[in-house]
Amino acid sequence: MLSRIFKQIGFSVIKPDTDDLLHADARLEVRHFDLWIGDQPILKDISLQIPEHKITCIIGPSGCGKSTLLKSFNRLIDSVDGVRMRGSITLGGQDILRSNGANLIDLRRRIGLVPQRPCPLPMSIYGNIAYGCRIHGIRGRRKLDAVVRHYLTEVGLWDEVKERLREPAGGLSIGQQQRLCLARSLAVEPEFILADEATSALDPQSSKIVEDLFVKLKEHYSIIMVTHTLRQALRIADYVVFIYMGEVIETGDAGQVFHHPQHELTRNYLSGVFS
Amino acid sequence: MLLLTGASLLLVLIMGIGLYMKSAPIFEDHSLWELLSASEWKPFKNRFGFFPFVMGTVWVTGIALVLALPLSLLVAVFLTEYSRAWVKRWFYPALDILAALPSVIYGVWGSLLIVPWISERLAPHFVEFSSGYTVLAGGIVLSVMILPLLVSLFVEIFSTVPQELRDASQALGATRWQTAKKVVIRRSLPGIFAAVVLAVSRALGETIAVLMVCGNLPQVPHSIFDACYPIPALIANNYGEMLSLPLYEAALMFAAMILFVVVLLFNLLSRIILYRLKKS
Numbered sequence: 001m002l003s004r005i006f007k008q009i010g011f012s013v014i015k016p017d018t019d020d021l022l023h024a025d026a027r028l029e030v031r032h033f034d035l036w037i038g039d040q041p042i043l044k045d046i047s048l049q050i051p052e053h054k055i056t057c058i059i060g061p062s063g064c065g066k067s068t069l070l071k072s073f074n075r076l077i078d079s080v081d082g083v084r085m086r087g088s089i090t091l092g093g094q095d096i097l098r099s100n101g102a103n104l105i106d107l108r109r110r111i112g113l114v115p116q117r118p119c120p121l122p123m124s125i126y127g128n129i130a131y132g133c134r135i136h137g138i139r140g141r142r143k144l145d146a147v148v149r150h151y152l153t154e155v156g157l158w159d160e161v162k163e164r165l166r167e168p169a170g171g172l173s174i175g176q177q178q179r180l181c182l183a184r185s186l187a188v189e190p191e192f193i194l195a196d197e198a199t200s201a202l203d204p205q206s207s208k209i210v211e212d213l214f215v216k217l218k219e220h221y222s223i224i225m226v227t228h229t230l231r232q233a234l235r236i237a238d239y240v241v242f243i244y245m246g247e248v249i250e251t252g253d254a255g256q257v258f259h260h261p262q263h264e265l266t267r268n269y270l271s272g273v274f275s
Numbered sequence: 276m277l278l279l280t281g282a283s284l285l286l287v288l289i290m291g292i293g294l295y296m297k298s299a300p301i302f303e304d305h306s307l308w309e310l311l312s313a314s315e316w317k318p319f320k321n322r323f324g325f326f327p328f329v330m331g332t333v334w335v336t337g338i339a340l341v342l343a344l345p346l347s348l349l350v351a352v353f354l355t356e357y358s359r360a361w362v363k364r365w366f367y368p369a370l371d372i373l374a375a376l377p378s379v380i381y382g383v384w385g386s387l388l389i390v391p392w393i394s395e396r397l398a399p400h401f402v403e404f405s406s407g408y409t410v411l412a413g414g415i416v417l418s419v420m421i422l423p424l425l426v427s428l429f430v431e432i433f434s435t436v437p438q439e440l441r442d443a444s445q446a447l448g449a450t451r452w453q454t455a456k457k458v459v460i461r462r463s464l465p466g467i468f469a470a471v472v473l474a475v476s477r478a479l480g481e482t483i484a485v486l487m488v489c490g491n492l493p494q495v496p497h498s499i500f501d502a503c504y505p506i507p508a509l510i511a512n513n514y515g516e517m518l519s520l521p522l523y524e525a526a527l528m529f530a531a532m533i534l535f536v537v538v539l540l541f542n543l544l545s546r547i548i549l550y551r552l553k554k555s
Contacts, residue, residue, distance in 0.1 A: 076442050081360045105448045113446035119439040122462035131457070132447035181443065188447055 112185030118177035120169030175206025331503030338414025351429030382487035408490030
C-alpha cells in the first residue's frame with residue numbers, strides 16, 4: 001500500500017524497483033515458532049496467520065507471552081539477552097527470523113510499532129515524524145513538510161500542534177504523544193502496525209480517540225494489537241488470538257471467539273475465572 | 276551526623292579562606308590581572324607571571340579531553356548498545372581497576388613509554404628536536420587517566436535512556452548506530468556535558484602524572500611538542516623549597532587558589548546541570 005500523499009508528491013521510502021515485489025504478497029505468517037529466553041521456554045509451537053486489513057487482537061493473561069510474540073514480529077526481541085528462536089515468521093515470503101542487516105531494516109520499516117507507553121524521541125514534534133524518513137534517506141524540506149503534515153492530519157493532531165511543530169515533543173499531553181507515536185510509525189509507510197497495549201497508559205477519552213483511529217486505519221493497514229482489556233478487544237477486534245502459558249489456545253473471528261469459544265480455557269478467561 | 280556533614284562542608288570553606296589568607300601578601304605588590312597575564316616567572320626578582328602555568332594546564336587538559344572524549348563515547352556506546360551481558364561483566368571491573376590505579380603508575384608508564392615514543396618516533400616528523408617531555412605526553416597520560424571515569428559516567432548516563440526509546444527508533448528501521456547517535460547520545464547531552472565537566476576538573480587537579488611527563492619549564496607552550504608546566508606540578512615541585520624568598524609561598528598559595536576556584540566552579544556547574552537533568 002502506498003499512501004496517497006507519497007503518490008501525490010511523487011516519492012516513496014521504498015525503492016521503486018523492489019516496490020511491486022514487496023507488496024505483491026504481504027501476509028504475516030507464523031509457523032511452529034518457539035522462543036526461549038535463557039533456558040526458559042516462553043512461546044511454544046505457535047502457528048498463526050494474521051489476516052490483512054483487519055484488527056487482530058492478541059489476548060491472554062499477564063506473562064503469557066503476548067508482548068514477546070509481538071516483539072518477535074519486528075525482531076525487537078533481539079535486544080533481550082539470551083533469546084533463542086526456532087520455526088519461522090514470514091512476511092510476504094521473507095523470513096523475519098533469518099533477516100539481517102538491510103533486510104531486517106526493511107522489514108522493520110514495513111512493520112510499524114506503537115508502544116505501550118508513549119515515547120516521543122528527544123526532538124521536536126516535526127523531528128519525530130520526519131525521523132523515520134530521514135534515516136531512510138529522504139531529504140528536502142518540502143517533501144518532509146508534506147509528510148509531517150499528512151501524517152499528523154491522519155491521526156488528527158495537525159490542528160492541535162501546527163503552531164508548535166518545532167517545540168519538543170515531550171511537551172504534548174500523553175494522549176497527543178501516543179497519537180504522535182502512531183503518526184511517526186505511519187510516516188515510514190508500514191503495512192502492519194503492532195500496538196502493544198497502546199491505550200493502557202491513556203485516559204478514557206484519549207484511549208477512545210486512538211481506538212477509533214485504529215478502526216479507521218485498518219482500511220490501509222493490518223493491525224496487530226496486544227491488549228489486556230477484553231472490552232477493548234470486543235469493541236474493535238476482527239480477529240482474536242488467545243494465548244495461554246506461551247501457547248496459542250484458540251484463534252478465530254472475534255464474534256466466534258467471544259461468543260462461542262471452543263476451548264474451555266478461553267471460556268474461563270473470558271468469564272474472568274483468571275486474568 | 277549532621278554535625279559531621281556540616282563540618283566537612285565547613286572544611287572546604289576553611290580551605291578556601293586559608294588559601295586566600297596565605298596568598299594575600301602577593302596582592303600587595305601585584306594586581307590579580309598582572310599575576311594572571313604576565314609570562315615572566317622569576318621569583319628571585321619578585322616577578323610572578325602565572326600565564327605559562329595557566330596555559331600549560333589548559334593545553335594539557337584540552338588535549339586530554341580531545342583524545343579521551345570521542346574514544347570514551349564510542350566505548351560507552353559499544354558497551355550499552357552493542358555488547359552482550361558477558362562483555363559488560365568483564366569490562367566494568369576492568370574499568371574500575373583502571374580508575375583506581377594510583378596516578379604515579381600512569382606517570383611512570385608515561386615516562387617509560389609515551390615520552391620516548393614522542394621524542395623518537397612522533398616528534399621528528401614535525402619538529403627538529405623534542406625531549407618527549409611535552410604538552411602532548413601530559414595530554415596522552417591524562418586522557419588515559421580520565422578515560423575510565425568518562426566511560427563509566429557515560430555508561431551510567433546511557434543506561435538511564437529508556438529501552439522504549441531505542442525500540443521506537445529501531446522499529447522505524449534505524450540501525451543501532453543511528454539509534455545511538457540520534458536518540459541515545461542526543462537525549463544524554465546534558466549528562467554528557469556534566470560528565471565532561473567532572474572529568475575536566477579531575478584532569479585540572481592531576482599532579483604527579485603530569486609532573487612526571489610534562490617537562491616542567493615555565494614557558495607558554497607554542498606547540499604540542501613544547502614542554503609545559505601545569506599549575507599542580509608547580510605547587511608540588513616547589514612547595515617546601517625556597518620559602519625563604521619573599522612572596523614565594525604566597526605565589527604558590529595563589530596558584531593553589533586558582534586551581535581551587537576553577538575546580539569548585541566546574542564542579543558546581545556540573546552539579547547544577549545534573550540536578551536540572553534529574554528534575555526534568
